[in-house]
Amino acid sequence: MLVASPPPASANPFPNNVDRSVADNAVHDWCKRITWSYDTAIPPYAMGVLGDTTAMVVGTNHGTCQDNRIDVWWDTSSLPTPVVGRRTCFSYVTTGICNSSTLVLDIPDIDAIGPYDYDMRRQVAVHELGHSVGLGHSSGNAMNDPVTNSPDLKYRRYSGHDIAHINAHYG
Amino acid sequence: MRPFPVKSLSATLALALAVSACGHEQDEAESAEEFAQQLALGVDLSYIGMGSPRQMIAESDLVARGVLTDVFEGVEYEYEGPADDGRYTGIYLTFEVAVEEVLAGDESLVRDGKVYVMVDKANPTSPRDLAAANPRPEVLLVLLDHTQWLPDHASAVIRPERMPSDAPIFFARPDGLWLQTPSDQEMVSPFTTTEALDPTWGRPRTIDEMAEVVRACRQGDCP
Numbered sequence: 001m002l003v004a005s006p007p008p009a010s011a012n013p014f015p016n017n018v019d020r021s022v023a024d025n026a027v028h029d030w031c032k033r034i035t036w037s038y039d040t041a042i043p044p045y046a047m048g049v050l051g052d053t054t055a056m057v058v059g060t061n062h063g064t065c066q067d068n069r070i071d072v073w074w075d076t077s078s079l080p081t082p083v084v085g086r087r088t089c090f091s092y093v094t095t096g097i098c099n100s101s102t103l104v105l106d107i108p109d110i111d112a113i114g115p116y117d118y119d120m121r122r123q124v125a126v127h128e129l130g131h132s133v134g135l136g137h138s139s140g141n142a143m144n145d146p147v148t149n150s151p152d153l154k155y156r157r158y159s160g161h162d163i164a165h166i167n168a169h170y171g
Numbered sequence: 172m173r174p175f176p177v178k179s180l181s182a183t184l185a186l187a188l189a190v191s192a193c194g195h196e197q198d199e200a201e202s203a204e205e206f207a208q209q210l211a212l213g214v215d216l217s218y219i220g221m222g223s224p225r226q227m228i229a230e231s232d233l234v235a236r237g238v239l240t241d242v243f244e245g246v247e248y249e250y251e252g253p254a255d256d257g258r259y260t261g262i263y264l265t266f267e268v269a270v271e272e273v274l275a276g277d278e279s280l281v282r283d284g285k286v287y288v289m290v291d292k293a294n295p296t297s298p299r300d301l302a303a304a305n306p307r308p309e310v311l312l313v314l315l316d317h318t319q320w321l322p323d324h325a326s327a328v329i330r331p332e333r334m335p336s337d338a339p340i341f342f343a344r345p346d347g348l349w350l351q352t353p354s355d356q357e358m359v360s361p362f363t364t365t366e367a368l369d370p371t372w373g374r375p376r377t378i379d380e381m382a383e384v385v386r387a388c389r390q391g392d393c394p
Contacts, residue, residue, distance in 0.1 A: 017215055021213070033256075033258070034253045034254070035253070035254050035323060035324050037323075065256075073258065075258075076323070077259075077322045077323040077324070078320075078321070078322050078323050079322070080289070080315070080317050080320060080342040081315060081317075081320075081342070082218045082219040082220075082221070082315075082344055082345075083216050083217065083218045083291075083345065084217050084218060084219060085216070085217030085218075086214070086215070086216055086217070086291065087214070087215040088213055088214050088215075088262060088291075088293045088294065089212075089213035089214075089293050089294075089295070090258060090293075090294050090295075091294070091295065092213075092295065098213070102258050109219075113219060124217050127217050128215065128217060131215035137363070137364075137367070145217075145363055145364075145367045146217070146218050146219060146220035146345075146346065146363075146367060147217050147218065147219060147220075
């Protein structure tokens with residue numbers, strides 16, 4: 001499986017996701033779309049990584065998604081091959097501030113990458129969640145591009161540089 | 172950081188002079204960079220990289236270069252029941268590309284010299300705005316045929332009116348969608364950077380260079 005070598009994380013500005021957008025505040029609440037299937041422990045894992053390693057606060061788990069203002073809607077679905085995870089901003093508060101993101105994981109295609117299903121599912125989840133708070137791609141951490149077939153914990157964690165950006169913005 | 176292409180001053184000047192000389196008012200000297208950023212606004216993708224040129228050719232349906240002639244609304248999918256909550260409405264648009272060269276794959280998949288490609292977008296992004304911003308760049312596409320593909324909980328594909336009913340619905344690999352205008356010294360992608368390509372590609376910086384790698388691969392020089 002591929003290991004890309006993008007520019008060093010130290011060069012990353014913030015926000016650095018494609019729309020240069022940040023979340024609307026430091027409290028990131030979340031829900032699972034009614035169509036979520038597979039491993040229900042994935043969203044709590046990713047939200048926990050964000051809450052435990054950065055200054056962001058994991059807000060309410062709303063259960064099944066109904067309110068379009070909830071910061072993160074988690075879902076599982078087939079995505080067009082070879083995409084295994086997708087984050088889209090569903091609505092903006094204003095330019096540069098995303099009100100609500102949809103994070104979709106293609107679990108069967110993630111599992112097909114290799115033998116590390118548990119780790120890879122979480123890697124992609126942490127990666128997409130990182131985009132929802134403003135992170136772009138970098139190397140050697142959860143924001144690696146493309147995805148990296150590895151059980152190494154570092155691919156399920158944000159880099160120190162990215163954490164510093166998050167803390168400076170939301171802390 | 173997403174590396175921005177360095178504009179070639181000499182190329183820009185040459186094109187500006189050429190445009191001025193023939194009296195065209197089109198923005199043919201525009202960079203593809205701003206268009207790519209506008210396209211990708213609000214979309215971040217995780218994907219499996221296409222690997223080496225050999226892997227890419229083996230695992231793709233069509234590899235082509237051409238010109239992005241139009242942008243319009245995308246394929247929609249018909250959802251049922253609670254899955255129809257609007258989250259997955261308006262998340263694709265369509266690239267209409269006039270094919271100039273098939274680099275690899277099945278040429279019969281090209282319809283009347285064109286291919287139609289579904290491209291991810293965020294719900295609020297307007298295809299009409301993107302069409303207006305289209306600098307008609309040269310494109311290099313690594314395509315997969317998704318005509319029969321359905322997302323979970325969807326029961327039918329709804330094609331945009333402007334997509335011929337018999338044309339394959341292609342999806343471009345995120346690392347196989349490259350744009351470049353004459354004023355760009357380097358190609359750009361909405362979803363990734365050239366640094367993310369497998370090293371066996373030899374770090375192509377332009378569509379010409381990437382196309383040459385594919386041609387060489389078909390002739391046996393294939394990493």
